[in-house]
Each structure stands twice: as structure tokens, then as C-alpha cells.
Amino acid sequence: MSSSDSGSLVCMRVVGLLLLVSGIDYFVGFLPAHPLTSTLMAIGAIVLGAWGVVGALPDKYAFILRIVVGATFVYAAIDKIVHPDQFAKIIYYYKMMPGDLINLLALLLPWIELISGILLIVGFWEKASAVIIAGLLVVFLIALTNAFLKGIDISCGCFSTTTRVKGEVLSYIFRDIVLIAIAGMIVFARKSFLSLERSSAASV
Amino acid sequence: MIKRILIIVLLSVILAGLNNLVNPNKIEWVGFWPTVTDSDTAWFSPSYEEGDPPTLLLEQAFDRYVDGSYVFLDAREPIEYQEGHIKGAYNLSYDYFEEQWDSIKTWLPKDTSIVTYCSGSECEASLYLARLLVEDYGYTNVEIFFGGWRIWEKHKLPIEGHYSTESEEE
Numbered sequence: 552m553s554s555s556d557s558g559s560l561v562c563m564r565v566v567g568l569l570l571l572v573s574g575i576d577y578f579v580g581f582l583p584a585h586p587l588t589s590t591l592m593a594i595g596a597i598v599l600g601a602w603g604v605v606g607a608l609p610d611k612y613a614f615i616l617r618i619v620v621g622a623t624f625v626y627a628a629i630d631k632i633v634h635p636d637q638f639a640k641i642i643y644y645y646k647m648m649p650g651d652l653i654n655l656l657a658l659l660l661p662w663i664e665l666i667s668g669i670l671l672i673v674g675f676w677e678k679a680s681a682v683i684i685a686g687l688l689v690v691f692l693i694a695l696t697n698a699f700l701k702g703i704d705i706s707c708g709c710f711s712t713t714t715r716v717k718g719e720v721l722s723y724i725f726r727d728i729v730l731i732a733i734a735g736m737i738v739f740a741r742k743s744f745l746s747l748e749r750s751s752a753a754s755v
Numbered sequence: 756m757i758k759r760i761l762i763i764v765l766l767s768v769i770l771a772g773l774n775n776l777v778n779p780n781k782i783e784w785v786g787f788w789p790t791v792t793d794s795d796t797a798w799f800s801p802s803y804e805e806g807d808p809p810t811l812l813l814e815q816a817f818d819r820y821v822d823g824s825y826v827f828l829d830a831r832e833p834i835e836y837q838e839g840h841i842k843g844a845y846n847l848s849y850d851y852f853e854e855q856w857d858s859i860k861t862w863l864p865k866d867t868s869i870v871t872y873c874s875g876s877e878c879e880a881s882l883y884l885a886r887l888l889v890e891d892y893g894y895t896n897v898e899i900f901f902g903g904w905r906i907w908e909k910h911k912l913p914i915e916g917h918y919s920t921e922s923e924e925e
Contacts, residue, residue, distance in 0.1 A: 633778070634780050635775070635778065635780060635782050636780050636782050637780075639782060639786060640821055640822070643788055644818065644821075650786070650787075650789060651785050651786075653788050654782050654784055654786035654788075655784055657786075658775055658784065659767055659771050661771075662766075662770045662774070663763065663764060663767040666766055666767055666770075670763070676759050676763070678756065679756055679759035679760050679763060680763065682760060683760055683764075
């Protein structure tokens with residue numbers, strides 16, 4: 552089992568714990584922001600989470616996580632690719648990027664997300680893709696945290712500073728951390744989960 | 756691994772480049788995003804009272820300009836407006852309010868997000884216009900940019916009108 556690799560196992564336990572926490576939160580409601588929005592998601596999170604925490608998530612389910620991350624990135628990329636003008640505004644509102652780089656990033660970033668996401672779904676070059684995605688997620692995490700601390704409302708592209716909005720940012724941060732941990736599982740796995748490159752010679 | 760990452764990035768550059776040729780929403784590779792700060796002036800009209808519509812610093816005003824859903828109303832006289840104004844702003848002069856209001860009210864719903872401005876902090880037309888819209892006409896979302904035309908122009912932010920030199924950047 553690929554999950555016997557220690558780095559991957561740590562990530563799997565983190566994923567499991569976060570999923571478990573968010574799943575229980577759906578029913579009990581103790582987190583400041585609720586990352587899950589449906590009962591089905593919550594039940595799935597609890598089941599997968601419990602499995603992950605004990606470090607025994609079989610590959611065939613871990614592969615679901617890989618597809619979830621890939622699909623999230625593909626889904627997120629498409630709207631940005633269609634509307635780079637709107638995405639550039641959103642980057643601007645984070646107030647973290649030098650002005651000259653904003654449009655470049657708005658044009659390039661969604662394509663990197665799309666390609667990495669597709670590769671992750673089909674399981675080809677998935678470790679390289681997972682490294683890219685993990686890197687992007689870390690950058691997003693920094694940006695989100697910065698927005699949270701400054702009280703910038705990034706959910707609607709406007710600028711109010713209410714606590715309700717801060718709650719939403721918190722759930723984005725939570726989701727970001729879950730995705731980083733899943734990407735970490737893929738990066739550190741000795742073999743890849745049900746991927747096209749199953750032979751160990753293929754992974755560098 | 757690094758080679759594969761580079762290939763993915765390179766592929767993204769190519770696809771992004773091709774897409775930006777045909778995308779109807781295409782943008783410049785280097786955009787116009789000036790760094791706007793409010794360090795130089797504290798703009799405030801002495802007539803401003805508690806309960807008046809909220810005021811905006813330059814950075815906030817520019818954020819609203821970028822957003823695109825805000826209507827900027829230039830409260831100066833028509834001649835000043837024609838010489839140059841914030842790009843996309845409409846003239847609703849406080850002094851000529853009656854003449855201009857009839858044409859503007861037809862497309863300006865009560866819940867429109869409005870930013871009023873005039874020449875600068877020493878002029879009060881933006882304040883009076885904002886008060887008028889809120890108190891007499893029931894507008895609920897009006898803000899005042901006291902920095903006004905002078906500070907906007909000084910920071911070389913997008914303008915239009917006779918003064919503006921040819922086509923301004925977006």
C-alpha cells in the first residue's frame with residue numbers, strides 16, 4: 552500500500568483529522584465558520600476522515616481525494632479563464648501584488664490550475680501537478696490569511712469589514728489547508744493512487 | 756520532477772497567450788494598476804457633520820472605480836466637468852441640479868452605489884449633493900470622495916474630457 556510511506560501517512564492523518572472535524576462540525580456547529588454545506592458531504596467527510604486518521608485509507612479511496620482536488624482546481628480555473636478582467640480585479644483587491652504583475656498573474660494562473668487539475672484527475676504526471684498545486688495553495692493560504700487579518704472582504708470583490716465576512720474567509724482558509732494536506736499525500740506517496748504512471752520508474 | 760513542472764508552466768504560458776488573443780474579455784499583459792495611498796492629505800470638509808454620508812479616501816475611491824458597479828457623480832459645474840473628470844463619471848452639478856436631474860433620475864435606481872466628488876476638500880458641492888440624494892431623494896448608498904478631482908488627477912488616475920491627453924489607459 553502506497554500510504555505506508557511516512558510523509559504520505561502524516562498528510563493522510565492530517566486530512567483525516569480535518570475532514571473528521573469539519574464533518575462533525577456540520578452536525579454540532581462548533582467551528583467559527585462552517586466549511587461544509589451538505590449532509591452528504593458531512594457524512595462522506597466523517598467516513599473518509601475516520602479512515603484517514605487511523606492511517607488506513609485504502610488507495611482506491613485515496614484516489615477519490617486526488618480527483619476532488621483536481622476537480623476543484625479545474626472548476627476554479629474555468630471561470631477565471633473566461634473572465635481574466637474580473638480575476639485581475641480580485642487579485643488587485645488583495646493588495647499584495649505589484650501592479651505590473653497583476654494582469655500577468657490573472658492570465659497565467661488559471662491555466663496552470665487547469666492543466667495541473669486535469670493531470671491530477673487523469674493521474675498523469677500527478678506528483679509534479681500535486682507539487683504545483685500545493686505551491687499555489689500555500690500562496691493562496693498566505694493571501695487569504697493576509698486578507699483575513701486586514702479584514703478585506705474578498706468573497707464578493709468589495710471591501711466591507713464585517714465579522715460575517717471574516718467567517719467566510721476562515722472557511723476558505725480551512726478548505727485551503729485540507730487541500731494542501733491532500734496534495735501532500737499525493738506528493739509523498741511512494742506510488743501514485745491508481746494513476747497512469749503506476750510503475751515506480753515513472754516517478755522522479 | 757522540476758522538468759515536468761517547467762513543462763506544465765510553459766504549456767500554461769502558451770495556452771494563456773493563445774487564449775488571450777481570442778478571448779472577448781482579454782486584457783493587457785501588463786495592466787494599469789497604480790499604487791494609491793492616502794498618506795499625503797487628510798481631506799475633510801469643515802462642513803461635514805456627524806450623520807452625513809460616509810467619506811472615502813483616495814484608495815477606497817479607486818477601489819470603487821475598479822469595481823465598476825459604482826456610479827461616480829461629478830458635482831462641479833458643467834464647464835469644469837467638460838474640461839476633465841474621473842473616467843466614466845456623470846455630471847450632476849449641485850448648482851444646476853434641477854436642470855440635470857431629470858435625465859439622470861431615469862436610470863439611477865435608489866439602491867445604486869454612488870460616489871460624489873467635486874474639486875477637492877475645500878469645495879462642498881460633493882457633500883451637499885450627497886446630502887440631497889440621501890435626505891430628499893431616498894438614495895441609500897451614497898459616499899463622498901472629498902479628495903475629488905484634484906487629487907485624482909494628481910495621481911494620474913484614469914480621466915476623460917478635453918484636458919485628458921488622447922485615450923487614457925484602462
